[in-house]
Amino acid sequence: xxxxxxxxLQKLLLNRASVVLIFISFVLPFTVLILSSIKINFFxxxxxxxxxxxxxxxxxxxxxxxxxxxxxxxxFAIVVVSMIGNEYSNKTxxxxxxxxxxxxxxxxxxxxxxxxxxxxxxxxIAVASFFIxxxxxxxxxxxxxxxxxxxxxxxxxxLVGFFSLCLFFGMxxxxxAFALAxxxxxxxxxxxxFWIILRATSSEIAWKVKNFFPLESMQNLIKQPFQRxxxxxxxxxxxxxxxxxxxxxxxxxxxxxTAIFVFLSYRLLKQRDL
Amino acid sequence: xxxxxxxxxxxxKFGYLTAVKDLSFTINxxxxxxxxxxxxxxxxxxxxxxLNVVNKTSGEFSWFDGQTTTHDAxxxxxxxxxxxxxxxxxxxxQNLKLVxxxxxxxxxxxxxxxxxxxxxxxxxxxxxNFSLGMKQRxxxxxxxxxxxxxxxxxxxxxxxxxxxxxxxxxxxxxIASEGTTILLASHLLDEVEKVCSxxxxxxxxxxxxxxxVDEMISxxxxxxxxxxxxxxxxxxxxxxxxxxxxxxxxxxxxxFLNQPMDASTFNKLMFEKGITLSHLVKxxxxxxxxxxxxxxxx
Numbered sequence: 001x002x003x004x005x006x007x008x009l010q011k012l013l014l015n016r017a018s019v020v021l022i023f024i025s026f027v028l029p030f031t032v033l034i035l036s037s038i039k040i041n042f043f044x045x046x047x048x049x050x051x052x053x054x055x056x057x058x059x060x061x062x063x064x065x066x067x068x069x070x071x072x073x074x075x076f077a078i079v080v081v082s083m084i085g086n087e088y089s090n091k092t093x094x095x096x097x098x099x100x101x102x103x104x105x106x107x108x109x110x111x112x113x114x115x116x117x118x119x120x121x122x123x124x125i126a127v128a129s130f131f132i133x134x135x136x137x138x139x140x141x142x143x144x145x146x147x148x149x150x151x152x153x154x155x156x157x158x159l160v161g162f163f164s165l166c167l168f169f170g171m172x173x174x175x176x177a178f179a180l181a182x183x184x185x186x187x188x189x190x191x192x193x194f195w196i197i198l199r200a201t202s203s204e205i206a207w208k209v210k211n212f213f214p215l216e217s218m219q220n221l222i223k224q225p226f227q228r229x230x231x232x233x234x235x236x237x238x239x240x241x242x243x244x245x246x247x248x249x250x251x252x253x254x255x256x257x258t259a260i261f262v263f264l265s266y267r268l269l270k271q272r273d274l
Numbered sequence: 275x276x277x278x279x280x281x282x283x284x285x286x287k288f289g290y291l292t293a294v295k296d297l298s299f300t301i302n303x304x305x306x307x308x309x310x311x312x313x314x315x316x317x318x319x320x321x322x323x324x325l326n327v328v329n330k331t332s333g334e335f336s337w338f339d340g341q342t343t344t345h346d347a348x349x350x351x352x353x354x355x356x357x358x359x360x361x362x363x364x365x366x367x368q369n370l371k372l373v374x375x376x377x378x379x380x381x382x383x384x385x386x387x388x389x390x391x392x393x394x395x396x397x398x399x400x401x402x403n404f405s406l407g408m409k410q411r412x413x414x415x416x417x418x419x420x421x422x423x424x425x426x427x428x429x430x431x432x433x434x435x436x437x438x439x440x441x442x443x444x445x446x447x448x449i450a451s452e453g454t455t456i457l458l459a460s461h462l463l464d465e466v467e468k469v470c471s472x473x474x475x476x477x478x479x480x481x482x483x484x485x486x487v488d489e490m491i492s493x494x495x496x497x498x499x500x501x502x503x504x505x506x507x508x509x510x511x512x513x514x515x516x517x518x519x520x521x522x523x524x525x526x527x528x529x530f531l532n533q534p535m536d537a538s539t540f541n542k543l544m545f546e547k548g549i550t551l552s553h554l555v556k557x558x559x560x561x562x563x564x565x566x567x568x569x570x571x572x
Contacts, residue, residue, distance in 0.1 A: 007375050091359040098325045099376045100349035274327040
């Protein structure tokens with residue numbers, strides 16, 4: 001396993017474009033987080049301190065940071081599709097197999113790298129949230145601090161699932177740009193399918209079905225935190241209440257898609273003549 | 275004799291096209307094999323199948339008497355296919371390091387093999403800045419990293435200049451002289467004639483000939499003849515069982531022998547029959563003529 005990860009890391013880290021993208025995908029969410037946590041003084045007119053809004057209080061900080069950090073996954077998604085696209089355009093995939101890498105090992109080396117990246121991203125966001133939370137939060141009992149850390153697990157699963165989808169599209173289309181475009185096509189397709197089901201049945205059933213679709217199921221893992229923020233400010237607004245928790249079956253759906261995408265990537269490679 | 279690769283009834287279809295048709299052959303240790311065939315005869319497809327990048331339609335192949343899986347067997351094989359495929363953004367050394375990781379080979383081999391192909395002084399240049407000849411030599415270095423039991427080369431001199439071709443051929447001969455089994459696919463006949471001991475001739479995915487190169491060439495040869503008594507000579511040759519066939523091209527008559535006969539015996543025979551020859555040459559077919567005969571007539 002270590003051999004396969006090293007193999008892929010060599011391919012990635014010697015490529016300047018990938019290094020820049022990996023760097024951005026790690027550093028950018030981190031920077032945004034740090035910047036938003038400091039007090040910004042607008043030339044003495046007024047000061048903006050997001051911390052005052054209570055977004056950095058435990059336990060809501062886990063929800064907020066994972067929700068926003070997830071947007072930066074797109075940078076690493078580019079890396080994932082290009083690590084497949086480059087293998088095809090350089091024909092190195094053929095040479096790798098001729099040199100004695102099995103097709104299974106080829107896919108696994110990509111998948112392990114995805115997992116490794118997701119672990120690093122999760123750890124980074126966890127550490128950053130923890131310290132910013134400690135600084136701003138008025139609570140400091142461990143029971144409150146570590147409540148809702150399941151958002152971190154959801155964040156990790158979400159990343160792995162999304163990158164596996166990118167891996168599959170990369171294998172399917174062989175070209176990075178097409179693969180990224182296909183992500184968008186899938187997004188539209190999910191909405192069209194939703195609309196068709198909505199017409200045929202009810203909104204309740206349509207949403208239930210859509211929650212099983214790949215992109216929606218990943219989106220659904222960490223639900224938007226805005227409503228929750230308003231709720232904490234104005235607890236009397238009962239009608240704003242919604243369910244923002246992470247459920248086990250939502251994790252299972254995304255894990256299921258991950259398994260399907262990795263398996264399909266393997267099947268595709270196995271059946272293809274290079 | 276120890277067999278390295280055995281192919282049995284291998285068939286590959288691309289849709290309606292049959293690229294390889296019921297092909298069987300065996301590669302034994304220590305020989306230099308050539309696969310000859312015109313473009314599109316199934317050479318690369320056959321190699322692609324045994325190298326795990328093309329899926330077979332039917333038939334079987336086994337490496338090293340089937341004791342290992344194909345991808346493990348490939349760790350003991352060195353192969354380059356048509357174009358050298360490496361990561362353009364890595365240096366020569368880094369590319370070979372990657373191959374070492376795949377094949378589980380010690381990194382100390384890299385400098386050794388780079389020296390063999392004469393690229394040691396360019397090892398830190400990026401692959402994309404290499405000339406085609408250098409790329410091809412890097413590919414050979416990469417194929418040699420694991421000290422392979424068999425080296426497979428598919429059109430190794432394709433697109434190279436005469437010097438590059440010469441360098442690669444010298445390299446192949448040198449490697450062969452060290453006892454490495456080599457399988458060389460080519461449509462260049464003199465390449466195969468100069469380098470190989472055994473040859474497999476393919477046409478449209480079918481095997482036309484398989485055996486030693488010298489046996490393939492060693493027909494009994496032919497006479498090129500000219501005479502004033504053209505008609506008498508032709509009818510004599512056609513009725514003589516010693517000759518398989520007679521061809522006429524203008525004045526020149528080519529008579530193919532059915533059994534050994536030297537020029538002086540033939541000349542004497544002609545003299546006895548009262549035919550005077552104005553031109554008599556005995557020749558043997560080159561591999562090229564033999565090859566064209568095989569691939570055209572069937």
